[in-house]
Amino acid sequence: MPLINVIRGEAIPTAPFTVRTPVMRLPIWLLVLWQAAKALFWLAVAYVRFWYVTLPATLLTWLYAQFSWQGPVSLTGGTAVVGAAWWFGHRPSCQRFGWWPVLAKWRRFLYRRRWNAAMVTAKLSVSYDGHTIIPVLKRVRCRAGSDVVLVRMVTGQIPDDFAKASERLAQTFGVRQVKAMAGTTFGTVVLVLLRGDTLHKTVAPMAVTGTPDFTALTLGVQEDGAPYELRLFGTQILIVGATGSGKGSVIWSLVRSLAGGAGTGLVQLWGLDPKGGMELGIGWPMFTRFASQDFTEMAEMLEQAAKMAQDRASRLAGETRQHTPTLDDPLIVLFIDELANLTAYLTERQLKDRIKAALGIVLTQGRAVGVHVVAAIQDPRKEVLPARGLFPTRIGLRLSEPGEVDMVLGDGMRDRGALCDRIPQTQPGIGYVALEGDPTPMRVRFSYLDDDNIRDMAHLYGRHRVIEGEEA
Numbered sequence: 001m002p003l004i005n006v007i008r009g010e011a012i013p014t015a016p017f018t019v020r021t022p023v024m025r026l027p028i029w030l031l032v033l034w035q036a037a038k039a040l041f042w043l044a045v046a047y048v049r050f051w052y053v054t055l056p057a058t059l060l061t062w063l064y065a066q067f068s069w070q071g072p073v074s075l076t077g078g079t080a081v082v083g084a085a086w087w088f089g090h091r092p093s094c095q096r097f098g099w100w101p102v103l104a105k106w107r108r109f110l111y112r113r114r115w116n117a118a119m120v121t122a123k124l125s126v127s128y129d130g131h132t133i134i135p136v137l138k139r140v141r142c143r144a145g146s147d148v149v150l151v152r153m154v155t156g157q158i159p160d161d162f163a164k165a166s167e168r169l170a171q172t173f174g175v176r177q178v179k180a181m182a183g184t185t186f187g188t189v190v191l192v193l194l195r196g197d198t199l200h201k202t203v204a205p206m207a208v209t210g211t212p213d214f215t216a217l218t219l220g221v222q223e224d225g226a227p228y229e230l231r232l233f234g235t236q237i238l239i240v241g242a243t244g245s246g247k248g249s250v251i252w253s254l255v256r257s258l259a260g261g262a263g264t265g266l267v268q269l270w271g272l273d274p275k276g277g278m279e280l281g282i283g284w285p286m287f288t289r290f291a292s293q294d295f296t297e298m299a300e301m302l303e304q305a306a307k308m309a310q311d312r313a314s315r316l317a318g319e320t321r322q323h324t325p326t327l328d329d330p331l332i333v334l335f336i337d338e339l340a341n342l343t344a345y346l347t348e349r350q351l352k353d354r355i356k357a358a359l360g361i362v363l364t365q366g367r368a369v370g371v372h373v374v375a376a377i378q379d380p381r382k383e384v385l386p387a388r389g390l391f392p393t394r395i396g397l398r399l400s401e402p403g404e405v406d407m408v409l410g411d412g413m414r415d416r417g418a419l420c421d422r423i424p425q426t427q428p429g430i431g432y433v434a435l436e437g438d439p440t441p442m443r444v445r446f447s448y449l450d451d452d453n454i455r456d457m458a459h460l461y462g463r464h465r466v467i468e469g470e471e472a
């Protein structure tokens with residue numbers, strides 16, 4: 001039987017069906033009661049969520065009701081006195097448990113105000129099924145000069161997405177720089193918002209220890225104010241920077257960290273300065289072997305270092321995987337200033353081939369047997385330094401172009417915060433350190449040693465120099 005719709009008493013088989021939604025009439029008092037219950041519920045949620053504001057307000061109100069104005073004034077004054085005593089008595093604990101948590105709540109409020117707009121304009125939001133999904137700001141922690149923001153990413157995002165948008169985020173939030181790194185929890189990313197520059201002051205020379213710790217040589221100061229410690233065991237070091245960027249600061253900071261061992265004979269420093277000794281010559285007594293004029297002598301030094309590495313590898317095979325320095329078998333560190341003069345600009349082809357072959361052996365076999373290379377260079381191009389990939393530890397100082405950053409430190413390092421091309425000329429000695437296998441570059445300012453510091457250091461510790469096979 002066909003369905004027939006009746007409209008105004010007339011049967012119309014082809015007319016569409018009309019459905020009237022049933023209407024439920026509620027008394028006005030019930031609606032008012034329901035809205036009031038909802039308001040009280042959300043008020044309770046807000047009271048608990050923002051306890052750091054609501055609890056003090058409640059306490060001050062109760063004190064005023066009980067003791068008039070003397071109550072709030074006494075509490076405020078007493079809190080100020082206790083806080084001042086805590087601040088001046090033990091500032092680190094006061095900052096950790098008092099100041100930084102309070103500041104973090106305030107900063108989180110400021111970031112949340114701009115959060116949605118920042119995620120959309122930085123192209124970090126995702127459109128799905130007609131909805132815009134925004135990464136969630138989970139937590140903010142403050143420390144000296146920076147804020148650490150934990151973010152839960154949208155499904156399908158990776159930390160590199162935030163690294164590529166770091167400059168946009170820095171401009172949006174009004175900070176100097178933003179670094180992005182993977183969080184410890186799955187699906188999260190940590191944004192480090194750097195507010196001020198803690199490295200604007202020159203770093204004084206570090207103290208010399210009698211026996212160097214080859215796993216933690218102190219060379220300067222990190223961005224968070226902690227000492228920067230470099231692990232020499234198991235690595236080779238490449239320093240790249242434009243003219244006046246502070247390559248000498250890195251070299252002499254490392255020499256100073258090894259000075260105690262050089263003074264006792266536990267460490268031998270070999271110096272190769274193809275520029276005629278302009279950089280390393282001032283501290284020549286620190287070096288067991290030193291060459292600055294004769295390229296043939298430099299080739300022979302590298303070949304001797306290569307043979308030493310091969311002999312040690314044969315001797316230590318099956319016994320240990322890391323050489324331990326002794327007075328009879330010291331650690332050897334070759335310092336080479338402007339390596340390109342030996343690998344690219346040397347006109348004598350046969351001599352250049354000898355140098356490249358010996359250098360390749362030292363770089364590939366020397367780091368486990370205690371024969372290390374610290375090389376400085378200005379031009380990081382592959383044709384200038386073919387063995388660039390054999391340096392696990394790379395230090396990028398001020399560079400001329402953005403493309404050189406990834407060339408020196410590795411692909412994607414500039415997006416992750418290594419802005420070597422933006423280091424001011426007025427701040428030599430500042431650079432970014434990239435370690436093999438670590439995707440996060442570290443910003444460091446190396447200590448500065450003037451000529452007098454170097455001469456004094458050479459006078460005190462340069463006692464084991466070898467001249468034509470004799471110790472002087």
